[in-house]
Amino acid sequence: MDSVASGSQSSFIFLSRNKLSEFLRSCTSRDITEKINFLVAKVENETNIEISEEIKKNLTNFAYEHRRRWLSASRNNNTFLKQNINWLQCEISFPCRAHGLVGRPQMDFSDLSERSKRRKTEDLRFNYSAEELSYAAQMQLRERGKLDSSNVMKNIIFSTPSRAEKYQKALKKMDQDQVYSIYSRRSTFNSC
Known part of the structure; x- marks a missing residue:
């Protein structure tokens, strides 16, 4: 042949x-x-x-x-x-082992279950401190142009512990306000 x-x-x-x-x-x-x-x-x-x-x-x-x-x-x-x-x-x-066709297909990290995420990040968590990982995440956000997210992360992690509590309370309040506004929009829509 x-x-x-x-x-x-x-x-x-x-x-x-x-x-x-x-x-x-x-x-x-x-x-x-x-x-x-x-x-x-x-x-x-x-x-x-x-x-x-x-x-x-x-x-x-x-x-x-x-x-x-x-x-x-x-x-x-x-x-x-x-x-x-x-x-x-x-x-x-x-x-015959074709390029990239061997094994299970890779999934995006965001699509993984919590258990798979823990397993996949186990080496990172074992080899690096929480502060190093947090700083790396902050810099990654900054590189991708998400400056607001980067600054929030910086304020929560690298400032006083009370700062994180303030962010958490604001988030809960915002969640309640959003739920109320969605509920009020639905009731207005249903009454028409």
Whole structure:
């Protein structure tokens, strides 16, 4: 098989040695390491698989074997093809692990449950103090242009404890006022 194919039951992608040979011959560099890097990039683009160290090792071995056979054919394409026709027809298989398709999909932090949030932030909470984390959160808000939120956080965390109580009381009062205004709007709407 001269092109990329994937078996539905096997998790491998197959490339013929002839295709890999074409990739190597299309590289203009004479340096073997540059040819190997070119071959790795070409296989990665052609197959859309993640190139592991094992695959890179196999491609390196192929490149050196190809070079040996190319030199024994006196760098003549017709001689190379005649001498290596059986070798070139064989296929090499690569384990298929597509980029970013392995594992569970990532969720946004805001969509996680409380337990998952605790688990995800456990290392942060263990390695850094509350003051460091608060300051980092404040700076993150500031970088995103949320200056009011950043200032509120700064006032609550880095000033006197009574400041936090004042913010909490104001929030409760605001919540009650909002509930009352929503209730009064509904009653006005229902009476019409």
